[in-house]
Amino acid sequence: SWIVGFGVEDSGLEERRFPTRDELDRAAPGHPVYLKHRSGHAAVANSLALAAAGITDQSPQPPGGHMDRDATGRLTGVLREKSAAAPIEKILPVPTRDRMKEGVITAGRLYASAGITSVHDAGAEARPDTYRAYHEAVAEGRLHQRVYAMIWGWPGNHLYLEKDLGLRTGFGDERLRLGAVKLFVDGSIQVFTCAFYDPYITLDTDSTRANPRGVLQLTPNELNDLVVEAHAKGFQVALHAQGDYGIDVALDAIQYAMWKAPRPDPRHRIEHCQCVTPEGLRRMRRLGVIGSFYPHHSWYWADRHISTFIGEERASRMNPMKSAMRAGVVTVAHSDAPIAAIGDPVFGAEPLFGIWCAVNRTTRAGKVIGPEERITPMEGIRAFTINAAYASFEERLKGSIEPGKLADLIVLDRDPCAVDPWEIRDVQVLRTIIGGRTVFAR
Amino acid sequence: SWIVGFGVEDSGLEERRFPTRDELDRAAPGHPVYLKHRSGHAAVANSLALAAAGITDQSPQPPGGHMDRDATGRLTGVLREKSAAAPIEKILPVPTRDRMKEGVITAGRLYASAGITSVHDAGAEARPDTYRAYHEAVAEGRLHQRVYAMIWGWPGNHLYLEKDLGLRTGFGDERLRLGAVKLFVDGSIQVFTCAFYDPYITLDTDSTRANPRGVLQLTPNELNDLVVEAHAKGFQVALHAQGDYGIDVALDAIQYAMWKAPRPDPRHRIEHCQCVTPEGLRRMRRLGVIGSFYPHHSWYWADRHISTFIGEERASRMNPMKSAMRAGVVTVAHSDAPIAAIGDPVFGAEPLFGIWCAVNRTTRAGKVIGPEERITPMEGIRAFTINAAYASFEERLKGSIEPGKLADLIVLDRDPCAVDPWEIRDVQVLRTIIGGRTVFAR
Structure with missing residues (x-):
């Protein structure tokens, strides 16, 4: 089952970088993992999540976004902006109304x-x-x-x-x-x-x-x-x-x-x-x-x-x-x-x-x-x-x-x-x- | 046959306005007339020219241009900008290469x-x-x-x-x-x-x-x-x-x-x-x-x-x-x-x-x-x-x-x-x- 999180903060980690897909693979084997960056403008996905969304090393860069790759051209799992993350966001479980x-x-x-x-x-x-x-x-x-x-x-x-x-x-x-x-x-x-x-x-x-x-x-x-x-x-x-x-x-x-x-x-x-x-x-x-x-x-x-x-x-x-x-x-x-x-x-x-x-x-x-x-x-x-x-x-x-306005106020x-x-x-x-x-x- | 001119200058006429289609009709009966304003950004056409281009009082205003109408909604013949004049420009005789x-x-x-x-x-x-x-x-x-x-x-x-x-x-x-x-x-x-x-x-x-x-x-x-x-x-x-x-x-x-x-x-x-x-x-x-x-x-x-x-x-x-x-x-x-x-x-x-x-x-x-x-x-x-x-x-x-530049010069x-x-x-x-x-x- 999916592990979805919000609030990854690369600047808050000792390494000053995003976790990689491999680290997430090791941390949660068998689960697709998708963690959004605190900014909301990037995310990191593990290998199962990428695969579930059909994102591969060969996927073209989306307009207005970016999928990070390492020096060998392999996806790191970091997806910047909506256009890059959309294939995963579209298949995430939707929260119920309740x-x-x-x-x-x-x-x-x-x-x-x-x-x-x-x-x-x-x-x-x-x-x-x-x-x-x-x-x-x-x-x-x-x-x-x-x-x-x-x-x-x-x-x-x-x-x-x-x-x-x-x-x-x-x-x-x-x-x-x-x-x-x-x-x-x-x-x-x-x-x-x-x-x-x-x-x-x-x-x-x-x-x-x-x-x-x-x-x-x-x-x-x-x-x-x-x-x-x-x-x-x-x-x-x-x-x-x-x-x-x-x-x-x-x-x-x-x-x-x-x-x-x-x-x-x-x-x-x-x-x-x-x-x-x-x-x-x-x-x-x-x-x-x-x-x-x-x-x-x-x-x-x-x-x-x-x-x-x-x-x-x-x-x-x-x-x-x-x-x-x-x-x-x-x-x-x-x-x-x-x-x-x-x-x-x-x-x-x-x-x-x-x-x-x-x-x-x-x-x-x-x-x-x-x-x-x-x-x-x-x-x-x-x-x-x-x-x-x-x-x-x-x-x-x-x-x-x-007078006449809504009684919305606070006491400090x-x-x-x-x-x-x-x-x-x-x-x-x-x-x-x-x-x-x-x-x-x- | 077409009468085509360039250089109408409303500010140069005593009336400080364009000639109207009716004036052009009277001046050149039997000819479609199309006179471009000196600016190149407007023209005035007579009734035959408008008819030849299929422009009628019912024609919708073109985007980025304007066909002037009088208080009764009748076209005056003045066409502002390319989009308004295009129907006529498209049917004008094309000058030969010579x-x-x-x-x-x-x-x-x-x-x-x-x-x-x-x-x-x-x-x-x-x-x-x-x-x-x-x-x-x-x-x-x-x-x-x-x-x-x-x-x-x-x-x-x-x-x-x-x-x-x-x-x-x-x-x-x-x-x-x-x-x-x-x-x-x-x-x-x-x-x-x-x-x-x-x-x-x-x-x-x-x-x-x-x-x-x-x-x-x-x-x-x-x-x-x-x-x-x-x-x-x-x-x-x-x-x-x-x-x-x-x-x-x-x-x-x-x-x-x-x-x-x-x-x-x-x-x-x-x-x-x-x-x-x-x-x-x-x-x-x-x-x-x-x-x-x-x-x-x-x-x-x-x-x-x-x-x-x-x-x-x-x-x-x-x-x-x-x-x-x-x-x-x-x-x-x-x-x-x-x-x-x-x-x-x-x-x-x-x-x-x-x-x-x-x-x-x-x-x-x-x-x-x-x-x-x-x-x-x-x-x-x-x-x-x-x-x-x-x-x-x-x-x-x-x-x-x-020195070294083209010998293009003038003497005053x-x-x-x-x-x-x-x-x-x-x-x-x-x-x-x-x-x-x-x-x-x-």
């Missing part, structure tokens, strides 16, 4: 303890069971957070678009809504798949030899078509894009859709927006595109950005949240769970920790990167609250504590704006209230 | 009198007779100018690409070479078809009601495909793009082709580049894209730009040649014949007049527009000589008077760099020498 429902309920409990009252689910796969699981969890009163469920719009799998049900972003109610159409433009820096103008700094790998400046998971043409379609049908689009070039390709598509079919206030989003250029920020301002940043990134991975991936200069400009705010871009912060996870003692994704990261911009090794991009604690709070509410068209409903043991910035990560959530009801108390 | 040959020979004589020793033919339609006509004119010793024949790469008609002959830009010799693949991204400001981020200022026309920000003759996807194909096959591309948005779309496609298939020094070009933004210039510098400007434009049409098309602010930033040079963009000037024509007493296209235009930036009405973009006479000379040679990969062969009656800038247009060409041989003397 399992998904229990999953979101469990997550909701954890999230309550971290003071989270609303989530933007950036990966609600467009299958009927996804929405049914959410509906049931909400209807049973077991999921308290408000959910903005982005439609994981992989081509051929973006249910609501393809079936053209006439639904659009915002459909639903304050408990559960259809969110943006989510599309992936590029990948993850940590697996060399973000699209940059300039090459990665480590070029002696199988992956970077083939793709020295990363990959585009969707070609500009595919992206244009999808964004134009989604935009014209009334959807917000949320484009995962992190490399400087990947972000520009995303903005090109958004610009074209808005030029071709103008409509008021579409609020398209760039997710992560990690290495956006100054001009990219100006374009975002002009287009009203929201920048959604993942501040924890600088703590977890910036040291490796510097040593292995993009070098110090580019790393120091990662997550330019201060510049984004100065440029007039609506600047949102997210926790990117499950890339890091709420409650994970090593890779925590708590929003207060995210604020700490954005305020201090310190790496695990203790280096302050791009200090000019540090933001204030209040700017961090706004990025996780009112600006996030704006990003789901709900700024009049929530995101601040005001001290004021993050008053403590020493270094202490923000120690601030405790004492109580989480959603719709006036306490869902967590310490 | 006629084309005599045409280029006649043009060559005129050009010699204006001191022109080399031409970049930006519209060598990709038909075998085009190249045969050139070959014969050169072989017979009756065409003296050196020709860089750009391949008019309309989709479905870009012969050398489609047939994949393995030829590429530069193939040929110093007399006649294959040039860039020429593609049209947007149109002409004077017929409201350049693609801008912001609308035209005259919006109560049939054309601007439908396309307030102009048109893209090729969608970004079509352009990406063509540019990627041409670039990957070793061609330079020369993209006609004039509006700020049209130019950005052109740069997006060039960027993508170069990202996807890097090769050294492709020297892609933006033709006219009229309303490029400062950031566009920075991108051009990064990509090594050449800016090819039409300086005469500010004299002939800037007054109408201000009053009718794009308003004073955008007009004052037209043809930012000084900014382009400062940004490090290789800056070329062209005469754009036959839009204006060498030897035409009213719409002259002489290079020395172009230098005068770029140095003075004065409109017909006597207004100086964007004085900060004025260049020096020597910069103007370089734009028409060594930089133009660079744009055809021939800067080591010609473009300056140096005074030094354009020494006279009063206002006098540059009066400088006379006394002698034109190509390959050491005098081909014109006054």
Whole structure:
């Protein structure tokens, strides 16, 4: 039977590399094994898993992805991006609706303890069971957070678009809504798949030899078509894009859709927006595109950005949240769970920790990167609250504590704006209230 | 029989508008009439011509073009851009090879009198007779100018690409070479078809009601495909793009082709580049894209730009040649014949007049527009000589008077760099020498 895992972190292993298929073969003989990298943008499979999917040493490289091979041309088991992993992902056991429902309920409990009252689910796969699981969890009163469920719009799998049900972003109610159409433009820096103008700094790998400046998971043409379609049908689009070039390709598509079919206030989003250029920020301002940043990134991975991936200069400009705010871009912060996870003692994704990261911009090794991009604690709070509410068209409903808004609020043991910035990560959530009801108390 | 003309200039008529189909019907009863606008980006047809092409009041608007209709929905006969005019252009009598040959020979004589020793033919339609006509004119010793024949790469008609002959830009010799693949991204400001981020200022026309920000003759996807194909096959591309948005779309496609298939020094070009933004210039510098400007434009049409098309602010930033040079963009000037024509007493296209235009930036009405973009006479000379040679990969062969280079030179009656800038247009060409041989003397 299949052994499927999530969260392989090559940088967390002593060897600083992925396990190989041979190591997995030895560890779990007789089982197909498939372990996803923490970034979600790569995976490692053992020999049985590769064989089950029909992936062989002779398989051609897929567009927008990469299957690593060793010097002899033999697959190592590492599969980068969806196009490489798809043959396996397609044959993996599909979680049942009940399992998904229990999953979101469990997550909701954890999230309550971290003071989270609303989530933007950036990966609600467009299958009927996804929405049914959410509906049931909400209807049973077991999921308290408000959910903005982005439609994981992989081509051929973006249910609501393809079936053209006439639904659009915002459909639903304050408990559960259809969110943006989510599309992936590029990948993850940590697996060399973000699209940059300039090459990665480590070029002696199988992956970077083939793709020295990363990959585009969707070609500009595919992206244009999808964004134009989604935009014209009334959807917000949320484009995962992190490399400087990947972000520009995303903005090109958004610009074209808005030029071709103008409509008021579409609020398209760039997710992560990690290495956006100054001009990219100006374009975002002009287009009203929201920048959604993942501040924890600088703590977890910036040291490796510097040593292995993009070098110090580019790393120091990662997550330019201060510049984004100065440029007039609506600047949102997210926790990117499950890339890091709420409650994970090593890779925590708590929003207060995210604020700490954005305020201090310190790496695990203790280096302050791009200090000019540090933001204030209040700017961090706004990025996780009112600006996030704006990003789901709900700024009049929530995101601040005001008469007439939903009674979603939390109680902290001290004021993050008053403590020493270094202490923000120690601030405790004492109580989480959603719709006036306490869902967590310490 | 057909009456076909070129050079309708609505701004030159008292009525400041195109003639209508009815006026043409009355003027030439019994003949199909088709008159192209001076810009080349529109035409007016009479009723017989429309009928012959099967264009009716019920015909749908073509993508990337526009057929004007009056308030009752009746066609006026004005057809904007290739997609609208194609049904007629396809049935027009095709000039014979001999006629084309005599045409280029006649043009060559005129050009010699204006001191022109080399031409970049930006519209060598990709038909075998085009190249045969050139070959014969050169072989017979009756065409003296050196020709860089750009391949008019309309989709479905870009012969050398489609047939994949393995030829590429530069193939040929110093007399006649294959040039860039020429593609049209947007149109002409004077017929409201350049693609801008912001609308035209005259919006109560049939054309601007439908396309307030102009048109893209090729969608970004079509352009990406063509540019990627041409670039990957070793061609330079020369993209006609004039509006700020049209130019950005052109740069997006060039960027993508170069990202996807890097090769050294492709020297892609933006033709006219009229309303490029400062950031566009920075991108051009990064990509090594050449800016090819039409300086005469500010004299002939800037007054109408201000009053009718794009308003004073955008007009004052037209043809930012000084900014382009400062940004490090290789800056070329062209005469754009036959839009204006060498030897035409009213719409002259002489290079020395172009230098005068770029140095003075004065409109017909006597207004100086964007004085900060004025260049020096020597910069103007370089734009028409060594930089133009660079744009055809021939800067080591010609473009300056140096030992070892071709003996292509002209003699003037005074030094354009020494006279009063206002006098540059009066400088006379006394002698034109190509390959050491005098081909014109006054």
